[in-house]
Amino acid sequence: MRTLPFTVLFLASSLLAQAKGSVDFQKQILPIFEARCVECHSTAHAGPDGKLKKPKGGVVLDSKEGITGKKGLIVAKNADTSALYVAITLPADDEDRMPPEKKGDPLSKEQAALIKTWIDEGAAFGSWTGKKAEPIAAAKPNDKDGKVGKVSGKPKVDAIVRLQEGVKPIAPATLATFAEGPFTVVSVGDESALLSVSCRGNNDTVDDAMLARLAPIASHICELDLSRTRVSDAGCKEIGQMVRLVNLDLRQTAVGNQGVAALATCKELRSLNLFGTKVGDYGLAALATLKNLEQLYVWQTEVTAAAIVRLRDGIPGLRVVMGPDLPEPMPEGAGGQRRRR
Amino acid sequence: MTLHDLIRGTDVATRRSFLTRMAGSLLGVGAAATFGPAAIARSLYQDPQNPLVLGRASAKHVIYLFMRGGMSHLDTFDPKPGKVTQGPTQAIETRADGVLLGQYFPKLADQMDKACIVSSMTSKQGAHSQAQYLMRTSYELRGTIQHPSLGAWCQHMAGRHNQTLPAHVTIGGGAEMPGAGFFPPEFQPLPIGSAESGLQNVSLPRGVDEERFQRRLKRLSELDQAFAEKHNQRGVQAYAKAYQEAVGLMRSSDLAAFDLGLESASMQAVYGDTPFGNGCLLARRLVEHGVRYVEVMSDGWDTHADNFDRLGDLTPAIDQGLAALIADLDARGLLQKTLIVLVSEFGRTPDIDQDQGRNHYPQAFSALLAGGGVRGGQRYGSTDPEGRQVITEPTTIQDLNATIAYACGLPLDHVLTSPSGRPFKVADKGQPLTALFG
Numbered sequence: 125m126r127t128l129p130f131t132v133l134f135l136a137s138s139l140l141a142q143a144k145g146s147v148d149f150q151k152q153i154l155p156i157f158e159a160r161c162v163e164c165h166s167t168a169h170a171g172p173d174g175k176l177k178k179p180k181g182g183v184v185l186d187s188k189e190g191i192t193g194k195k196g197l198i199v200a201k202n203a204d205t206s207a208l209y210v211a212i213t214l215p216a217d218d219e220d221r222m223p224p225e226k227k228g229d230p231l232s233k234e235q236a237a238l239i240k241t242w243i244d245e246g247a248a249f250g251s252w253t254g255k256k257a258e259p260i261a262a263a264k265p266n267d268k269d270g271k272v273g274k275v276s277g278k279p280k281v282d283a284i285v286r287l288q289e290g291v292k293p294i295a296p297a298t299l300a301t302f303a304e305g306p307f308t309v310v311s312v313g314d315e316s317a318l319l320s321v322s323c324r325g326n327n328d329t330v331d332d333a334m335l336a337r338l339a340p341i342a343s344h345i346c347e348l349d350l351s352r353t354r355v356s357d358a359g360c361k362e363i364g365q366m367v368r369l370v371n372l373d374l375r376q377t378a379v380g381n382q383g384v385a386a387l388a389t390c391k392e393l394r395s396l397n398l399f400g401t402k403v404g405d406y407g408l409a410a411l412a413t414l415k416n417l418e419q420l421y422v423w424q425t426e427v428t429a430a431a432i433v434r435l436r437d438g439i440p441g442l443r444v445v446m447g448p449d450l451p452e453p454m455p456e457g458a459g460g461q462r463r464r465r
Numbered sequence: 466m467t468l469h470d471l472i473r474g475t476d477v478a479t480r481r482s483f484l485t486r487m488a489g490s491l492l493g494v495g496a497a498a499t500f501g502p503a504a505i506a507r508s509l510y511q512d513p514q515n516p517l518v519l520g521r522a523s524a525k526h527v528i529y530l531f532m533r534g535g536m537s538h539l540d541t542f543d544p545k546p547g548k549v550t551q552g553p554t555q556a557i558e559t560r561a562d563g564v565l566l567g568q569y570f571p572k573l574a575d576q577m578d579k580a581c582i583v584s585s586m587t588s589k590q591g592a593h594s595q596a597q598y599l600m601r602t603s604y605e606l607r608g609t610i611q612h613p614s615l616g617a618w619c620q621h622m623a624g625r626h627n628q629t630l631p632a633h634v635t636i637g638g639g640a641e642m643p644g645a646g647f648f649p650p651e652f653q654p655l656p657i658g659s660a661e662s663g664l665q666n667v668s669l670p671r672g673v674d675e676e677r678f679q680r681r682l683k684r685l686s687e688l689d690q691a692f693a694e695k696h697n698q699r700g701v702q703a704y705a706k707a708y709q710e711a712v713g714l715m716r717s718s719d720l721a722a723f724d725l726g727l728e729s730a731s732m733q734a735v736y737g738d739t740p741f742g743n744g745c746l747l748a749r750r751l752v753e754h755g756v757r758y759v760e761v762m763s764d765g766w767d768t769h770a771d772n773f774d775r776l777g778d779l780t781p782a783i784d785q786g787l788a789a790l791i792a793d794l795d796a797r798g799l800l801q802k803t804l805i806v807l808v809s810e811f812g813r814t815p816d817i818d819q820d821q822g823r824n825h826y827p828q829a830f831s832a833l834l835a836g837g838g839v840r841g842g843q844r845y846g847s848t849d850p851e852g853r854q855v856i857t858e859p860t861t862i863q864d865l866n867a868t869i870a871y872a873c874g875l876p877l878d879h880v881l882t883s884p885s886g887r888p889f890k891v892a893d894k895g896q897p898l899t900a901l902f903g
Contacts, residue, residue, distance in 0.1 A: 152857065154900075155845070155858070155900040158899065158900040159858075159896075159898065159899055159900045228896065232859070234856060234857055235857070238857070284521070308626075310519075311519075312521060313519050313520050313521030313522055313874050314519075314520050314521050316521075322626060322755075324625070324626065324627060324628045324755075325625075325626070325627030325628045325629045325630060325717075325719060325754075325755050326628075327755075328718050351753075352753075352754075373798065375797060375798060395798070395801065397797075397798035399796070399797050399798050419798070419801065421796070421797070421798035423796045423797065445795060445796055445798070447796055448792040448793050448795065448796035449575065449576075449792050449795075449796075450735045450789060450792050450793065450796075451572040451575070451735060451784075451785060451788040451789055451792065452572075453731075453734035453735055453737070453785075454734075454737050454738075454739075454781055454782075454785050
């Protein structure tokens with residue numbers, strides 16, 4: 125190292141800096157696209173109404189393939205002739221100005237300047253490739269010691285959008301039968317035909333027998349919150365019928381291995397909360413068929429680390445939360461706001 | 466005032482004062498907010514059983530942590546190591562690559578893979594009450610109107626998860642805040658003075674058994690009816706409703722949600738056993754039981770003098786409580802549907818004055834978000850190298866509120882008209898930071 129002439133080092137590092145550029149696409153440019161453009165310029169996908177949503181003007185800004193695939197959109201090292209840069213710098217009243225006038229203010233001068241610099245520096249994307257045409261569930265490992273694993277809990281919108289395709293809404297008369305309780309039955313949002321079901325605070329009265337009332341809507345239930353209810357293994361048979369269930373919360377119920385095994389038919393499950401239940405390794409093993417599972421909560425259960433390792437081997441990207449990564453208590457007397465006892 | 470007195474007071478002559486005392490004590494319905502002439506226009510308000518059409522909600526609950534007085538952004542969430550504006554505060558690395566925090570947050574640093582800093586908050590309002598009001602309501606403080614706070618909007622548009630518990634609770638202060646604003650009194654938050662003492666006086670008076678209690682309730686409802694017929698006022702109906710709700714709550718097993726005594730001593734220690742830590746622990750219990758919106762207040766951030774010593778005193782409770790809250794909610798599977806927001810009404814000056822103080826500074830400050838669909842481990846927006854001006858992604862207070870509303874699935878462009886006929890939206894003209902999600 126020491127024998128390397130200074131100039132060589134200098135050259136190498138300045139070349140590297142150039143290749144990388146000072147603007148980071150993913151950190152600085154992508155957020156602008158995401159906030160202001162992709163609403164209209166994203167890879168073709170099923171919209172909330174189940175219809176195909178195509179990118180406006182054939183311009184796709186949520187994948188590298190899309191951005192580089194359209195000729196003239198970005199001309200590396202020449203922002204001024206790049207259609208994208210031209211479109212964002214047109215006068216506000218020009219009808220080709222992006223984002224369109226009705227969608228609010230133009231990009232700020234700083235944002236436009238950043239985009240210009242990024243293009244002029246060569247329009248590099250780093251490791252980013254963006255959305256694939258076919259939505260796939262993102263793997264989100266959470267390595268306790270490492271710095272990987274950005275934790276996110278966004279309901280898997282892509283999954284829900286796909287699941288509701290072609291699903292006819294439940295008849296209002298059927299929905300009306302739930303007005304008396306104990307369940308709250310609402311759309312999962314955006315006027316979807318799929319349903320979100322919870323217990324509106326009647327949790328301590330909801331038991332296995334009551335779950336039978338959900339049978340007429342079972343195929344439409346996408347989110348089910350039975351936390352802190354009296355539901356047990358027997359009730360899980362009813363839940364097993366819910367083929368579009370994405371998010372199930374059974375925390376602090378008496379559900380055990382038998383019940384959890386009955387969930388193996390809910391192939392669309394993305395998030396399963398078994399915190400404080402009676403589940404153990406046997407029940408966990410039955411979940412191996414749930415290839416879409418992304419989040420599993422098993423704190424305060426009998427589940428062992430070995431069973432979790434086995435399950436994760438079979439379901440790549442599964443995040444299993446075994447217990448909290450709680451902070452150490454404060455040392456006595458630290459902090460002026462500490463209460464004296 | 467206790468419930469005991471209230472129930473004993475059923476034959477007190479002045480109904481209005483009785484009702485005021487009852488509701489004030491039990492459900493936090495302030496007298497001023499209630500009998501004002503404006504509180505009455507019913508037609509505007511939808512049946513809470515029929516909430517407005519909603520977007521998909523990634524956050525079913527919000528825990529809103531408010532640092533009252535103006536928290537220095539440079540010493541907490543937007544450090545500028547090596548710059549003269551940084552003063553003696555050191556920056557520390559966190560679990561999230563490239564996201565630094567001030568030295569006072571070692572425990573939060575271990576949770577930063579689950580949290581996001583918005584370092585480009587900016588506003589023009591540098592006076593405390595005005596800025597606090599703006600933060601809660603998205604509108605400027607005006608003499609002529611009381612705007613509803615975000616918690617009241619949430620309850621109004623999305624209803625309650627738990628029909629027995631209030632939708633909106635404030636812990637440790639905030640009674641001076643607008644609350645229901647021009648919405649009817651049932652949208653007022655339930656104030657809990659201190660988390661340790663929880664909800665006061667909600668058991669039956671000594672010597673009153675269930676049968677006697679029933680008799681009293683019956684008598685009360687007869688009185689109520691006569692009174693309501695005579696003075697058919699919105700406010701009166703609200704009180705009748707408030708009373709029914711109070712009785713419902715008194716009998717509910719959900720009452721346990723308010724009792725920190727049911728937590729182990731070790732769990733309380735993990736949250737810090739400070740007023741703020743206990744507030745966070747209570748907020749977690751309330752969310753577990755289905756309360757939609759909980760605000761916890763921490764006071765004392767107006768550090769005009771001795772900023773650095775003061776921060777040394779103020780921050781340990783916040784670091785401990787917030788780190789515990791994030792980790793604990795995550796382990797219970799609740800972080801994915803609970804949005805934690807930590808804000809202050811403004812930041813503090815980059816320049817340090819001769820008293821080692823920092824002064825009010827709305828131009829640039831920071832907020833923290835975690836959970837509820839927000840992607841952890843990121844910093845959104847930036848300030849210049851000395852923390853003086855926002856340079857990318859300027860985010861207004863309305864934008865932040867729009868982001869919270871967006872996470873809750875609330876319709877941002879839905880207009881509600883105040884009793885005085887003026888149009889208002891949940892976050893005024895704010896635009897949500899959708900890039901934070903997913």
